[in-house]
Amino acid sequence: MVLLPLESNPAVMNKLIHLLGVPENWNIVDVYGLDNDALAWVPRPALALILLFPCSEKFYEHAKEESEALKEKGQVISPELFYMKQYVSNACGTIAVIHSIANNVDSLELKDGIFKNLLEEAKGKTPEERGEMLAQANSDSSSEIFKLITAHQELAAEGQTEVNPNEQVNHHFVAFVEKEGNLYELDGRKDFPVNHGPTTQDTFLEDAARVCRSFMDRDSEDISFTIMALTKSEA
Numbered sequence: 001m002v003l004l005p006l007e008s009n010p011a012v013m014n015k016l017i018h019l020l021g022v023p024e025n026w027n028i029v030d031v032y033g034l035d036n037d038a039l040a041w042v043p044r045p046a047l048a049l050i051l052l053f054p055c056s057e058k059f060y061e062h063a064k065e066e067s068e069a070l071k072e073k074g075q076v077i078s079p080e081l082f083y084m085k086q087y088v089s090n091a092c093g094t095i096a097v098i099h100s101i102a103n104n105v106d107s108l109e110l111k112d113g114i115f116k117n118l119l120e121e122a123k124g125k126t127p128e129e130r131g132e133m134l135a136q137a138n139s140d141s142s143s144e145i146f147k148l149i150t151a152h153q154e155l156a157a158e159g160q161t162e163v164n165p166n167e168q169v170n171h172h173f174v175a176f177v178e179k180e181g182n183l184y185e186l187d188g189r190k191d192f193p194v195n196h197g198p199t200t201q202d203t204f205l206e207d208a209a210r211v212c213r214s215f216m217d218r219d220s221e222d223i224s225f226t227i228m229a230l231t232k233s234e235a
Contacts, residue, residue, distance in 0.1 A: 006173075008171075010028045013093075013097065013228065015155050016151060017101065020118075021113035022115070023109060025232055026232055027233055029042065029228060030228055031228060039205055042205060042229050042231060044205075045231065047230045049175070050175050050228045051225070052171050052228075053215050053225050054171055054225070055170050059215070059219065076195055077184075077195060081103060082099065083127045086134075086187075092172050094148065094149075095173070095175075096175040099186040100177060115148075121144055131188060176211060176212070181199065182199060183199040184196070196211050212225075
């Protein structure tokens with residue numbers, strides 16, 4: 001199965017999360033910079049950061065080195081962390097949204113609906129089994145994951161950019177969340193989540209921005225990065 005790529009567009013993303021059952025007072029917003037002045041404009045609380053970045057050779061080299069180092073020395077991974085593998089082409093945007101929401105269920109107070117039911121279906125499954133749920137979605141039109149994929153396809157087609165499922169996509173979405181005092185990078189194409197060290201709900205945005213900055217520093221000649229945050233509106 002190959003999906004239409006999801007656009008890095010808060011309007012599209014918000015339609016998706018609200019359709020899934022996220023209350024209307026939570027929204028995905030653009031983050032226009034990573035310095036403290038720019039981050040000060042991001043509404044708080046911010047529960048997740050979503051980064052869209054170019055898939056360069058430098059990224060793949062770093063990812064390989066990082067994986068080998070973490071396999072050798074190990075890392076702390078919270079058993080409460082929700083993580084799923086990506087086996088479906090162009091699904092990274094929706095998987096980043098899933099990671100952002102699933103790891104903040106208590107704060108978001110999800111409505112009954114697709115996502116709440118999906119989390120029940122995914123409960124107790126391994127990251128690989130969750131990835132297979134997405135890969136096999138077309139086999140059961142009554143499943144919540146099929147409804148999610150249908151929503152993804154419809155909203156991807158609504159974006160401002162013409163999309164083609166067979167066109168090579170050179171950018172990738174990842175999500176950053178705080179779980180039990182640690183900052184996690186969740187990328188379904190990597191071998192496992194990456195623990196980037198201690199953080200708190202108060203410092204999460206600045207700590208996640210620091211990691212995003214490292215992505216940019218590795219590809220400093222490329223300016224095609226986009227950052228969004230899952231935040232609560234004041235109203």
